[in-house]
Amino acid sequence: MRKVLIGAVLALLPVAAASAHHGWSAYDATLVLTVKAPLQALSWGNPHGSAKVKWQNAEWDVILAPVTRMEARGLSKDMVSNGQTVTLIGYPRADGSREMRIERVIVGDRTIELR
């Protein structure tokens, strides 16, 4: 039994970070990206919306916010689908992979904060 307990305690020690972290700290906020493009492969879902975007000859993963937050702030799925060009302001992942988390979205003359 003691071995089980010791094993359990060891299991609780800090674990190596994997790479699926979408929290703000995984992104480099000193590099502000401004991307004007239509969203592709839009997923209007939880735990957060996501999409893909073509930028600088590469495909980037775009991390949006939880659905209720986006809708509460006035961003609807219709506003960003149908190939409409939108402006995304966000940050790239600090580890260099092609994924950006979006701080705000500008659609027409409306700016929607996602944080």
Next chain:
Amino acid sequence: MLDMLAGLVEGTAFALWAARDPLAYPVANMVHLLGLVMLVGGIGLLDLRLAGAFRAIAVVPLAAAVTPVAVAGLLLLVASGTVLFAADAAALARSQTFSLKLVVLGLGLGNALLFRLWWQKRLPAWDTDAPLTGRLMAMGSLLLWLGVAGLGRWIAYS
């Protein structure tokens, strides 16, 4: 094994509902937290008593009072956790933290079942004669459940 489970869940009507219904995920999150409060609030209190704290409280009536609360909490956790997993199955299947959480969860359940098997009959005598192994298992129980909770929260940051 987890990616197999994720493959089974992904694309089902249940998974689509979990991800696309605006309220399913946040409500499941709240229920998950409620279940955690009931589980740790219930069994954690009993664990502390079994380990040797609050000796003015008799073990048997305390166990009878809080165990159903903890079991109900566990059921809420499993139900809401199923929704949370379905909404984000592929990412969770890749998460080492989530895998570790499930392992520690298994240890917690195993520890609870073993405790029942070994010590259930000794509970009436616990107030005067608490076995050391049983007290250690009770402390282990508290640490394991807190570990599961901590790892669950850590999924979002790893």
